[in-house]
């Protein structure tokens with residue numbers, strides 16, 4: 001027993017992978033799935049009351065479970081046999097589902113996926129005692145939406161080429177033959193790219209391939225560890241045949257050099273932030289952040305614009321601004337935007353995009369590390385923030401003390417959003433509107449947008 005004042009010895013983590021992943025644990029038997037966890041797995045209890053997380057199991061289903069990993073307080077397993085299926089169970093649309101680390105909800109009908117995401121947002125906020133009115137839903141096509149992807153390339157010890165994504169929960173790559181969540185313009189490139197890679201002189205020099213589908217053109221960027229002129233000539237031929245923009249990021253270490261290999265070096269992919277936007281499109285590079293789903297992004301940007309209620313010359317601060325996805329639309333509506341972004345290359349792109357749209361006078365783009373808050377938050381009428389998954393704890397602490405009357409928070413991680421909203425509510429804000437954007441159908445990822453207003457004191 002630990003004595004008072006004595007540091008308790010750290011217990012070794014108890015995690016035991018069963019010898020054979022398919023091995024049935026004697027006492028697991030059949031279980032009824034109670035609900036979905038926030039990562040999309042089914043949750044049940046075994047006969048001894050231990051929690052089970054079960055891949056590809058749906059609420060209400062009676063299943064025979066195979067446990068593959070045991071922990072001290074819970075076990076992880078997969079479905080051995082479905083004894084009673086959910087009415088919402090559907091046949092997954094991709095042959096790689098279950099093995100691929102990309103999708104986790106293809107076995108659930110799309111309506112169920114969307115209800116589940118709204119529930120997840122509500123539950124995360126409830127953990128922080130924040131009540132949420134029924135969140136609205138932004139959604140579009142269930143398949144063929146993803147306009148960017150990174151495909152890894154490895155050559156196995158048997159010289160077989162692997163081109164694709166990571167195996168679920170592992171570092172290993174596996175071959176993909178299809179990826180029906182990819183935009184059709186990208187998916188149709190998969191087979192010809194594999195054939196090309198199989199014909200390369202030095203496929204081991206190719207690390208990965210970035211695909212970006214702009215509204216106008218598709219660009220592929222090769223991450224090449226060393227220049228192999230014969231192989232680059234093959235890729236040039238491929239880009240001509242498929243009407244692609246082509247660049248190569250070449251060299252090992254910190255400073256690889258980007259080079260254009262096609263005959264249109266002044267052309268780059270562009271996208272529009274709003275469906276009906278007739279203005280200048282936004283230019284992006286493979287290295288830039290780009291919202292993955294064009295049509296849901298239209299709706300997200302339109303919602304930000306509607307909830308922002310821009311008045312002429314209204315001062316708006318856009319934090320984590322990227323290449324201007326929100327800044328450009330807000331400025332075009334009349335706001336005076338101060339946009340902060342941490343990557344210099346994207347700040348420069350934002351400035352160029354503002355200039356191309358005739359909005360330079362309305363957008364002041366600054367390169368800043370937003371681990372801490374910029375100084376001028378209190379001068380804004382509205383702060384928009386769209387941080388990475390880690391959220392924006394420091395910024396929200398500052399907003400709680402000296403934030404403007406309204407804050408619009410776009411989030412790709414509901415757990416950190418809920419933590420940050422708690423800080424804002426403790427600082428005098430009230431959550432007044434929320435929506436879930438189904439930016440990544442067939443996966444458990446969810447995007448959300450909330451509006452907070454400062455309460456009069």
Ligand SMILES: C[S@@+](CC[C@H](N)C(=O)[O-])C[C@H]1O[C@@H](n2cnc3c(N)ncnc32)[C@H](O)[C@@H]1O
Pocket residue numbers: 289290291320321322323324325326340341342343346368369370371386387388412
């Ligand atoms: C989720 S993206 C949003 C980009 C943009 N709002 C959009 O909709 O396209 C987050 C952005 O935050 C930037 N970022 C991440 N960490 C940052 C930091 N510590 N300081 C400043 N910017 C950061 C990334 O470069 C990225 O552009």
